[in-house]
Amino acid sequence: GDEENRGTVYIGTGGESPSVHVYQGGKLRKLAKLPTSTWISALAVRPTPTGNHVLAATVADGRIFDIAPDGKVEPWASVDAEHIWAIQHEGQHTLVATAPGRLLLIEDADCGPTAKNSANQKTKSKTLFESPARHFLSLAKAAEGVYYIGTSDEAILYRITIDKEGRATSRATHDFAGNEVRAIAAKDGKVFVAVNDMQRGDTQLRGTKLTV
Numbered sequence: 001g002d003e004e005n006r007g008t009v010y011i012g013t014g015g016e017s018p019s020v021h022v023y024q025g026g027k028l029r030k031l032a033k034l035p036t037s038t039w040i041s042a043l044a045v046r047p048t049p050t051g052n053h054v055l056a057a058t059v060a061d062g063r064i065f066d067i068a069p070d071g072k073v074e075p076w077a078s079v080d081a082e083h084i085w086a087i088q089h090e091g092q093h094t095l096v097a098t099a100p101g102r103l104l105l106i107e108d109a110d111c112g113p114t115a116k117n118s119a120n121q122k123t124k125s126k127t128l129f130e131s132p133a134r135h136f137l138s139l140a141k142a143a144e145g146v147y148y149i150g151t152s153d154e155a156i157l158y159r160i161t162i163d164k165e166g167r168a169t170s171r172a173t174h175d176f177a178g179n180e181v182r183a184i185a186a187k188d189g190k191v192f193v194a195v196n197d198m199q200r201g202d203t204q205l206r207g208t209k210l211t212v
Contacts, residue, residue, distance in 0.1 A: 010054055012040030020056055020067055032071040036061065042097075044089040046108075055094065057084035062098065066112070074113040077106050077123040086139035088147075096125070101133030101151060103160065103168070128168040129160055135180070138193075142186035148173075150181025155195055157181055 009023040010031070018040045019033045034040065034056060042057040051069040055076060058064075062084055066076040081098035088095045094111075096104040104125040111123060133151035140148050142159075149158045155176040162168045178197035185192045 010043050010045075012043050012056055014039030018056075018058070020054055032067045032073050034058070034065050034073060036063065036065075041083065041085055042087045044087045044094065046089045046094075055087060055089055057087050057096070059083040059085075064094070064096075064111075077111045077115070078121065079104055079106065079125055080122045083135065085135060085137045088139055088141060090141075095128075095139060095147070097136035097139040097149060099135040100130075101136045102130040103128045103136060103139070103147075103149060105166070126166065128162060128166070129158070129170050131156075131158070138181055138184045140184035140186045140191075142191065148184050148186055148191055150184050150193060152180035152198075155179050155181050157184070157191075157193060 011021045011023065013019050016037050017033050018036060018038060020031045020040065021028055022031045036058060038058045038060040040056050041059045044055045046053040046055050046066065054067040056065045056067060060083065062079045062081040064077040064084065064087065066074045079096055079098060083099040084096055085099060086097040092108045094106050096106060098104060105128050106123050106125045115123060131151065133154060133156065135152040136149050137152050138150035142148055145162045147160045149160060155178045156172050157174045158170050159173045160168055160170050176195045178195045180196045180198060181193050182196050183194040
């Protein structure tokens with residue numbers, strides 16, 4: 001993140017009243033409560049001229065909410081997916097990793113409270129990549145136009161390259177023992193992954209955090 005917000009941690013919770021909290025300067029405070037009763041599965045920062053907004057994605061209803069610095073919550077997008085597991089905002093669009101296994105791209109211009117983003121009116125999206133995987137659980141940017149995706153239930157790591165025209169090419173780089181690639185971090189040409197062997201196939205995520 002930028003210098004002003006460096007060291008800020010956003011935390012998303014779940015349950016009857018899913019909320020986003022912010023930890024900064026040694027203090028934790030609630031930023032906002034979402035108008036839904038599911039779990040926050042992914043967070044991303046959306047910079048604006050008036051400060052950083054937080055995008056909060058959910059499971060079970062495939063929605064994304066926008067949270068302003070003052071805590072005001074607005075519906076941002078609704079995608080055609082059972083779950084959203086990971087999001088990444090950059091420029092004027094957001095990459096969305098879902099269940100079933102698809103990587104979607106949604107443009108900021110198609111999002112927001114005046115766009116079609118209710119449960120029954122899906123936000124316009126472009127499918128960049130899909131596979132037979134039940135879940136695309138994790139997403140990380142490695143370089144400009146290069147991303148890694150982790151799946152469940154096969155624990156496959158994919159490398160995705162997106163060109164300037166928005167065309168994506170993919171290849172499976174590793175098939176891990178276990179059944180989910182839960183988290184990915186890419187830095188300085190190296191890729192680090194967290195792989196789980198979930199005996200009961202439980203991929204429910206009950207909270208998430210984002211450090212900027």
